[in-house]
Amino acid sequence: MPLTVWITTNCGEFLRDGNTRPPDLPPEKPVHQNSRRKLQRVFLREPSGLVLHLRPPGTRGQGCLSHGCPSVLRTSVHPEDRLPLLRSDAREEGVPRAGQRAALPGPDLHVAPKKYKKVTGKEIYSDTLESTPMLEKEKFPQDYFPECKWSRKGFLRTRWCLADCAFDLVNIHLFHDASNLVAWETSPSVYSGIRHKALGYVLDRIIDQRFEKASYFVFGDFNFRLDSKSVVETLCTKATMQTVRAADTNEVVKLIFRESDNDRKVMLQLEKKLFDYFNQEVFRDDNGTALLEFDKELSVFKDRLYELDISFPPSYPYSEDCSQGRQYMNTRCPAWCDRVLMSPSAKELILRVSEAGGPAGGGLGGGRPGGSLLPPVVLGLGCSPGSGVKTA
Numbered sequence: 001m002p003l004t005v006w007i008t009t010n011c012g013e014f015l016r017d018g019n020t021r022p023p024d025l026p027p028e029k030p031v032h033q034n035s036r037r038k039l040q041r042v043f044l045r046e047p048s049g050l051v052l053h054l055r056p057p058g059t060r061g062q063g064c065l066s067h068g069c070p071s072v073l074r075t076s077v078h079p080e081d082r083l084p085l086l087r088s089d090a091r092e093e094g095v096p097r098a099g100q101r102a103a104l105p106g107p108d109l110h111v112a113p114k115k116y117k118k119v120t121g122k123e124i125y126s127d128t129l130e131s132t133p134m135l136e137k138e139k140f141p142q143d144y145f146p147e148c149k150w151s152r153k154g155f156l157r158t159r160w161c162l163a164d165c166a167f168d169l170v171n172i173h174l175f176h177d178a179s180n181l182v183a184w185e186t187s188p189s190v191y192s193g194i195r196h197k198a199l200g201y202v203l204d205r206i207i208d209q210r211f212e213k214a215s216y217f218v219f220g221d222f223n224f225r226l227d228s229k230s231v232v233e234t235l236c237t238k239a240t241m242q243t244v245r246a247a248d249t250n251e252v253v254k255l256i257f258r259e260s261d262n263d264r265k266v267m268l269q270l271e272k273k274l275f276d277y278f279n280q281e282v283f284r285d286d287n288g289t290a291l292l293e294f295d296k297e298l299s300v301f302k303d304r305l306y307e308l309d310i311s312f313p314p315s316y317p318y319s320e321d322c323s324q325g326r327q328y329m330n331t332r333c334p335a336w337c338d339r340v341l342m343s344p345s346a347k348e349l350i351l352r353v354s355e356a357g358g359p360a361g362g363g364l365g366g367g368r369p370g371g372s373l374l375p376p377v378v379l380g381l382g383c384s385p386g387s388g389v390k391t392a
Contacts, residue, residue, distance in 0.1 A: 116161060134158060138205065140198050146175060146191075155202045159214060167346060168216035170206055174198050176223045179272040180332065181252060187229040192297050195223060203304055215346040218305065219379070225335045226294040232257070232268065234294075235277060239267050276330040283334040284326065287313045295336055306347040308379070310336060315377055340379040 117134060139154035155172045174195045183189040199222070206216055236257040244254035257268040269276040283291065291314070298305060314334035319327040328334045342350070 116159075140201065144194070144198055144201070146178060146194055153198075155205075157206060157216075159211075165349070166214050167349075168206060168214050170202065170216055170218045172199070172202055172218055172220040172222065174221070174223045177225055177228075177332065180228065180270050180275050181255070181272055183225065183228040184232060184255070184270060185229070187227050188296065189225070189228055191225070192227075195297060196300055199301065203301070215349055216343045217340060217346055217379075218342070219340040219377075221337055222297075222339050222341075223337050224295065224297045224339065225337070226291060226333055227296050228333060231291065231294050231333060232270070235282070236267050240264075273331050275333045277333075280328055280334075283328060284313050287311060288334070298339075298341070304343070305341045306344060307339065307341050308350075312377075338377040340377060 135156060135158045137154065137156040139150070139152060142150045145151065145153075153173045153175060155170055157168055157170045159166065159168050175191065175198065177183045177189065177191045183191055202218070207213055238260055239257040240260055242256040242258065243252055244256065245251060246253050253271065254274075255268075255270040256266060257270075258264040258266055265278070267278050282288075287310075292310065295310075298307065314328070314336050316335055316337040317329045317332050319325070319329050321327070
C-alpha cells in the first residue's frame with residue numbers, strides 16, 4: 001500500500017541552516033545540503049508520494065522564493081525522482097500567501113482542479129501561479145481583513161488522483177493575532193472570530209457547484225491560537241495583575257501578573273507582542289496535552305472538519321536560535337498554528353485504510369525544531385487504490 005506524505009513549511013525555514021538567514025541570492029552548497037538533509041528525513045519513511053508546500057517567506061527573505069526554491073529542489077532529490085513544482089512569487093500583489101507546492105509522486109499521480117495531467121519524468125514549474133492552469137487560488141475578500149489592510153492571505157487548491165483515489169489539497173493561510181493584549185480581552189478573542197469567518201468562506205468555496213465534489217484535506221498555517229483569556233487565568237490563578245498604561249494616551253500597554261506571595265515573583269508579562277511566561281515547561285510537558293482544552297477554534301467546524309489526535313507540542317513560535325531548539329520565543333503564547341485537517345469523507349478514507357492495515361499518523365517533521373519559527377507539520381496516509389470518495 002503506497003504511503004503519501006504531506007509537508008507544509010515556510011520557504012525561508014526550509015532553506016535556512018541554523019542561525020543563517022535565507023539568502024537573497026541563489027543558495028550556495030551549504031543551503032542545498034541543509035534542504036536535502038531535511039528531505040532525506042522524510043525519505044526514511046520510504047514514501048511513494050511526497051507533497052511539499054513551501055509558504056512564501058514575506059519579509060523573511062523574499063529572494064529565496066524567486067531564486068532559491070526551484071534551484072534547491074532540483075538538487076535536493078535524487079535525479080530519478082519526479083518533482084512537479086508550482087511556484088508563486090511572494091512579491092506579486094495578486095498572489096495569496098498560500099504559495100508553493102511540490103510533489104514527489106508515484107507513477108499514477110495526476111494534478112488538476114479542472115483537468116488532470118499525468119506526471120511523467122521530473123517536472124518543475126517555475127512560472128508564477130497566475131499562469132498555472134492546474135489550480136485554484138483566491139485571496140480573502142478585502143472586508144475580511146482586520147482594519148481593511150489587504151494582504152496576500154487566502155487559499156490555494158489542487159486536485160490529485162493517486163492510485164485511482166481522487167482528493168483535493170487545500171492550502172490555507174489565515175489571520176494572526178495582531179496584539180496579545182487585544183486577544184486577552186475577550187473569550188473567544190476577536191481574532192478567533194475573524195479566522196472563523198475566513199475558514200468558513202474557504203469551506204463554502206471548495207464545496208460549491210463549480211467543480212465535482214471530492215474528499216479534501218485543508219492544511220497550512222491556520223494561525224489557530226489558544227484561548228488567551230482562559231490560558232492566562234489558568235496559568236496565573238494565584239497571581240495579582242498590574243496594569244501599565246501609556247502616559248500620553250492612557251492606553252494599556254502592559255500587564256504584569258505577580259504571585260500573591262513568594263516575594264511577588266513575576267509569572268507573566270503581556271504586551272502587544274510579548275508573552276513572557278516564567279515556566280515554558282508547561283507547554284512542553286506531555287506535548288502540552290494539558291493545554292489542548294484551550295485549543296477551541298476548530299470546535300466550531302466539528303461537523304465539517306476532522307483532525308487526527310495531536311501528539312506533538314505547540315508548533316509555534318519556536319526560537320530561531322539553533323542552540324535553543326526546545327525554547328519558544330516570548331512573543332506569543334505557544335499554540336498549534338499549523339494543522340492538517342480533512343473533510344468527513346476524507347476521514348472515512350483514513351479509517352478504511354487504517355482498518356486495512358495501512359499507516360495513518362501525524363506530527364512535527366524533521367525532529368528537533370531548532371532554527372525554525374514554524375517547523376514542518378507532517379501527515380502520512382496510506383492510500384488504497386480506488387478508495388477515493390467523490391462526496392465532500
